[in-house]
Amino acid sequence: MKLKFILAVVTILIGYLNTEAQEVSGYPIGYCNGQMSTSSTVKYNVRETTLSTALYIPASYARTVEGNRIESLRVAICSTHNVDSLRVWVRTALDGPDLASGTAAAGSYVQGWNTINLDIPYDIPEGTEGFYMGYSYYQKAKSGAISSLPESRPEALWVQCGTDGEWTDRSDEGTLCIEGMVFGDRLPRLNLQLLNVTTDKVYIISNATLSGVAEVRNIATQTVTGFELEAVIDGTDTPCITHVDCELPYGATQRIAFRMYPAITTSDPGEVEAQFMITTLDEGNDEDPTDNGYETSFRVLEHAYPRTVLVEEFTTENCPNCPRVSNYLHQLTDDPAYRGRFETVCHHSGYHYDLLTTPFDIEYEWFYNDNGGTYAPGIMVDRCLYNDNSAVFCPSSVEQLSETIDNRLAEPALVSVNVDADYLSVTEEKNILQITVSGERCQPDVLSDGTGHITVYLVENNIAALHQAGAGNDYVHQHVNRTVNATWGEPISWNDDCFSYVWQCEIDPSWKKSDLQVIAVIGTYLSDDPTGCTVENVASCQPEVSYVDSIINDYHTSKIAKVYTPDGYLIPLPMKGLNIIRYTDGTVRKVYLN
Numbered sequence: 254m255k256l257k258f259i260l261a262v263v264t265i266l267i268g269y270l271n272t273e274a275q276e277v278s279g280y281p282i283g284y285c286n287g288q289m290s291t292s293s294t295v296k297y298n299v300r301e302t303t304l305s306t307a308l309y310i311p312a313s314y315a316r317t318v319e320g321n322r323i324e325s326l327r328v329a330i331c332s333t334h335n336v337d338s339l340r341v342w343v344r345t346a347l348d349g350p351d352l353a354s355g356t357a358a359a360g361s362y363v364q365g366w367n368t369i370n371l372d373i374p375y376d377i378p379e380g381t382e383g384f385y386m387g388y389s390y391y392q393k394a395k396s397g398a399i400s401s402l403p404e405s406r407p408e409a410l411w412v413q414c415g416t417d418g419e420w421t422d423r424s425d426e427g428t429l430c431i432e433g434m435v436f437g438d439r440l441p442r443l444n445l446q447l448l449n450v451t452t453d454k455v456y457i458i459s460n461a462t463l464s465g466v467a468e469v470r471n472i473a474t475q476t477v478t479g480f481e482l483e484a485v486i487d488g489t490d491t492p493c494i495t496h497v498d499c500e501l502p503y504g505a506t507q508r509i510a511f512r513m514y515p516a517i518t519t520s521d522p523g524e525v526e527a528q529f530m531i532t533t534l535d536e537g538n539d540e541d542p543t544d545n546g547y548e549t550s551f552r553v554l555e556h557a558y559p560r561t562v563l564v565e566e567f568t569t570e571n572c573p574n575c576p577r578v579s580n581y582l583h584q585l586t587d588d589p590a591y592r593g594r595f596e597t598v599c600h601h602s603g604y605h606y607d608l609l610t611t612p613f614d615i616e617y618e619w620f621y622n623d624n625g626g627t628y629a630p631g632i633m634v635d636r637c638l639y640n641d642n643s644a645v646f647c648p649s650s651v652e653q654l655s656e657t658i659d660n661r662l663a664e665p666a667l668v669s670v671n672v673d674a675d676y677l678s679v680t681e682e683k684n685i686l687q688i689t690v691s692g693e694r695c696q697p698d699v700l701s702d703g704t705g706h707i708t709v710y711l712v713e714n715n716i717a718a719l720h721q722a723g724a725g726n727d728y729v730h731q732h733v734n735r736t737v738n739a740t741w742g743e744p745i746s747w748n749d750d751c752f753s754y755v756w757q758c759e760i761d762p763s764w765k766k767s768d769l770q771v772i773a774v775i776g777t778y779l780s781d782d783p784t785g786c787t788v789e790n791v792a793s794c795q796p797e798v799s800y801v802d803s804i805i806n807d808y809h810t811s812k813i814a815k816v817y818t819p820d821g822y823l824i825p826l827p828m829k830g831l832n833i834i835r836y837t838d839g840t841v842r843k844v845y846l847n
Contacts, residue, residue: 279324279325279434279435279436280318280321280434280435280436280440280441280472280473280474281327281432281433281434281435281472282310282314282315282318282323282386282432282433282435283308283310283327283386283429283431283432283433284308284406284409284428284429285329285402285428285429285430285431285432286446286448286470286506287432287470287506288402288430289329289331289365289366289400289402289430290329290331290400290401290402290403290427290430291331291364291400292331292397293331293332293397293398293399293400293401294401294426294427295397295399295401295410295412295423295426296395296396296397296399297392297395297414298395299392299395299414299415300392300393300394300395301391301392301393301394302391302392302414302415303389303390303391303392303415303416304389304390304392304396304398304399304412304413304414305387305388305389305412305413306387306388306389306399306410306411306412306413306429307344307347307385307386307387307388307411307429307431308385308386308387308408308409308410308411308428308429308431309383309384309385309407309408309409309411310383310384310385310386310433311383311408312381312382312383313543314383314541314543315377315381315382315383315384316380316381317441317444317540317541318377318435318437318439318440318441319377319378319379319380319381319439320377320379320437320438320439321376321377321435321436321437321438321439321440322374322375322376322377322435322436322437323343323353323371323374323375323377323386323433323434323435324370324371324374324434324435324436325341325355325368325369325370325371325433325434326341326343326355326368326369326371326386326388326431326432326433326434327366327367327368327369327431327432327433327434328341328362328366328367328369328388328430328431329365329366329367329400329430329431330362330363330364330365330367330398330399330400331364331397331398331399331400332364332396332397332398333362333363333364333398334396334397334398335392335393335394335395335396336362336390336391336392336393336396336398337359337390337391337392337393338356338359338389338390338391339356339357339362339367339369339388339389339390340354340355340356340357340369340388340389340390341354341355341356341357341369341371341386341387341388342354342355342386342387342388342389343371343375343384343385343386343433344384344385344387345382345383345384345385346385347385347387347411347413347420348420352375352384353371353372353373353374353375354371354372355369355370355371355372356369356372357369368434369388374436377435385411386431386433387411387429387431388431399412399429400429400430401426401427401428401429401430402427402428402430403426403427404427404428405424405425405426405427405428406424406428407424408422408424409424409427409428409429410422410423410424410426410427410428410429411423411424411429440473440474441472441473441474441540441541442473442474442475442537442540443473443475443477443534443536443537443538443539443540444471444472444473444539444540444541444544445469445470445471445472445473445477445480445501445531445534445539445545446469446470446471446472446544446545447467447468447469447529447530447531447544447545447546447547448468448469448470448506448547449467449468449547450465450466450467450468450529450547450549451465451466451468451549452464452465452527452549452551453465453551453663453664453665454551454552454664455551455552455553455554455557455664455665455667456515456517456525456551456552456553456554457554457555457556457557457665458517458518458519458520458553458554458555458556459555459556459557460557460665461514461517462512462513462514463484463493463512463513463514463515463551464510464511464512464663465510465511465512466508466509466510466511467482467497467508467509467511467529467547468506468507468508468509469499469501469506469507469509469531470501470505470506471501471502471503471504471505471506472503472504473503473540474503475503475536476500476501476502476503477499477501477534477535477536478498478499478500478501478535478536479496479497479498479499479534479535480496480497480499480531480532480533480534480535481494481495481496481497481531481532481533481534482494482495482496482497482511482513482529482530482531482532483529483530483531483532484513484515484527484528484529484530485527485528485530486515486517486525486526486527486528487525487526487527488517488519488521488525488553489515489516489517490516491516493513493514493515493516494513494532495511495512495513495514497509497511517553519553520553520554520555520696521552521553522696522698523552524550524551524552525550525551525552525553526548526549526550527548527549527550527551528546528547528548529546529547529548529549530542530545530546530547531545531546532545554665554667554695554696555695555696556695557665557666557667557695558665558666558667558668558669558695558790559665559666560661560662560664560665560666560790561593561594561595561596561666561790561791561792561793562594562595562596562634562635562658562661562662562788562791563595563596563597563598563633563634563635563636563772563774563776563788563791564582564595564596564597564598564632564633564634564658565597565598565599565600565617565632565633565636566578566579566582566597566598566599566600566630566631566632566732567599567600567602567603567604567617567618567627567628567629567630567631567632567645568599568600568601568603568629568630569601569602569603569604569605569606569607569610569629570601570607570608570609570718570719570720570721570722571604571605571606571607571722572603572604572605572629572630572722572723573722573723574629574630574647574723575604575629575630575721575722575723576721576723576724576728577630577723578630578632578647578648578654579630579731580651581648581650581651581654582597582654582731583731584651585651585654585655585658591655591658594658594662595658595662595791596772596791596793597731597732598710598712598732598734598772599712599730599731599732599733599734600614600617600734601614601733601734602614602615602617602618602627602629603618603621603627603628603629603630603631604627604628604629607719608719609716609730609733609734611734611735611736611737612740613734613737613740614734616740617740619783620633620636620643620644620645620783620786621643621645621783622642622643622644622645622783622784623642623643628647630647631645631646631647632645632646632647632648632654632657633645634657634658634661635661635776635787635788636776636786636787636788637661637787637788638784639657642784643783643784644783644784644786666789666790667694667695667696667699667700667789668692668693668694668695668699668700668705668775668789668790669692669693669694669790670690670691670692670773670774670775670790670791670792671690671691671692671792672688672689672690672709672771672772672773672792672793672794673688673689673794674686674687674688674689674771674794674795674796675687675796675831675843676796676797677757677831683759684759684760684762684766685757685758685759685760686711686757686758686759686760686769686771686796687755687756687757687830687831688709688738688755688756688757688758688771688773688796689753689754689755689818689830689831690707690709690752690753690754690755690756690773690792691751691752691753691754691818692751692752692775692790692792693750693751693752694747694750695750696750697749697750700745700775700777700789701747703744704777704778704779705744705745705775705776705777705778705789706741706742706743706744706745706775706776706777706778707738707742707743707744707745707752707754707773707774707775708737708738708739708741708742708743708773708774708776709737709738709742709754709756709771709772709773709774710734710735710736710737710771710772710773710774711734711735711736711737711758711769711770711771712732712733712734712735712769712770712772713733713735713764713765713768713769713770714730714731714732714733714768714770715729715730715731715765715768716729716730716731716733716768717729717730718730732770735761735764735769736758738756738758741778741780742774742776742778743756745775753818755830755831766796769795769796770793770794770795771793771794771795771796772791772792772793773791773792773793774788774790774791775788775789775790775791776788776789776790777789813827813834813835813836814835814836815834815835816832816833816834816835817832817833817834817835818832818833827844827846828846830846831843831844832844832846
């Protein structure tokens with residue numbers, strides 16, 4: 254029994270010591286945070302010369318590791334082509350002597366990260382005034398070896414061409430990818446780096462919540478289990494502080510979600526700046542707060558609207574992989590967590606065409622933005638860019654698709670949209686469906702540049718497939734495009750911050766009316782830029798056969814009490830089109846005015 258107790262205590266102590274401090278295989282100092290660029294922007298078209306590059310570690314940074322030693326330098330190289338005699342060094346002046354140096358064995362360095370030991374470690378003295386870390390190499394001909402990140406930092410990229418050349422400060426172009434590996438008994442115990450902060454693009458005053466993600470790196474020896482994140486936001490009197498829980502061991506980098514509640518009370522037509530700072534750690538004070546800050550910005554609006562996402566699927570019967578992605582959509586459609594939160598429109602294009610392809614389905618291949626290259630299955634989520642130049646992608650799993658939808662749902666909509674549909678006449682010869690789309694924007698500058706468009710799709714569900722590749726004989730198509738008000742939609746006509754739009758379409762007798770669905774889309778259309786056509790909000794309805802009470806060519810107002818648009822807006826007099834009229838006797842009728 255006593256032995257078990259002793260073993261339990263030892264186990265607890267070992268766990269405690271592991272939390273307190275960890276074995277460190279080199280404490281990195283530098284500014285690239287372990288990242289590198291694979292393409293060099295620093296090149297000299299000179300043959301048979303020596304190129305040198307360095308960055309400066311100022312006293313404020315250097316003194317966080319004083320009393321320790323630099324044993325090696327990690328150097329990132331974009332290319333080894335025409336590179337020879339690679340040597341690393343530490344100096345207190347760019348033109349001064351090497352305080353420590355080391356040479357890579359010929360042919361041992363590679364494209365990527367290279368760790369080169371110093372022949373004699375550099376002991377960082379007490380009260381150090383700072384030093385330079387750099388490397389030199391012999392260039393046989395033009396090369397692109399020097400790796401630097403695009404973010405600029407003072408004295409973070411010095412370059413010299415030729416042993417007698419002048420040193421040039423090119424820090425406005427980037428930060429050199431180099432790290433000194435420090436060892437010793439006096440390494441920092443607590444030190445976090447705040448690498449990045451991403452917040453909501455828009456802060457909504459009525460919601461009073463700012464959500465975001467902080468990317469944090471632990472570069473000290475002790476595991477950090479939490480910290481205070483502070484935000485100083487322009488236009489507010491006091492900092493906003495929230496506590497963030499984490500589990501960050503030495504060398505780890507994590508993206509950590511946070512939520513805070515700043516006291517922002519007025520909207521701003523532009524963006525407001527926010528300075529984020531890691532302050533007190535749960536384990537104590539950060540020993541180097543100089544790398545704890547990050548600046549970002551966001552818009553502030555009085556209010557916004559719930560978002561419904563538009564998912565567009567490129568699919569055809571010729572595509573054997575399309576049933577797989579269609580199944581992802583069906584899984585999410587049936588998931589209660591997503592019910593009513595996204596709408597789907599299917600374009601039968603991208604990989605050949607079939608009997609369900611419409612002319613505008615083919616036009617929409619423009620969104621691939623790949624010089625005519627297309628494929629199916631393909632998905633667009635609110636037409637937002639998924640990679641560098643296209644909104645179209647092929648999800649590999651239902652989780653990937655749901656994550657993309659979730660990311661979009663997290664952004665508030667700046668425009669509301671409502672849609673209503675009524676059959677004006679239903680006969681064996683002719684079916685006319687009138688669709689009314691209306692809504693409002695949260696403030697006058699939203700979609701105010703003429704790029705806002707209304708697109709109305711009529712889709713049909715439950716269409717039996719003819720010959721669907723990759724599926725059995727019982728395959729059924731959903732969300733099939735039947736018609737649209739205009740391929741790219743119609744421009745929004747604003748009345749102050751409101752809009753109303755009416756479109757009538759004739760129903761093909763072959764379409765099953767009980768399976769028809771109207772999907773109204775509000776978004777941006779740029780005729781010369783498929784990457785700038787983001788959807789702002791979506792609404793849908795399922796029209797039912799409901800006769801209009803009367804169609805009249807003239808009207809009198811003696812018995813009219815109130816007149817409403819189909820979406821519920823009170824108007825002074827009936828307008829052309831569909832009206833909801835309440836009479837003085839209490840009756841309510843739908844009246845259509847020619």
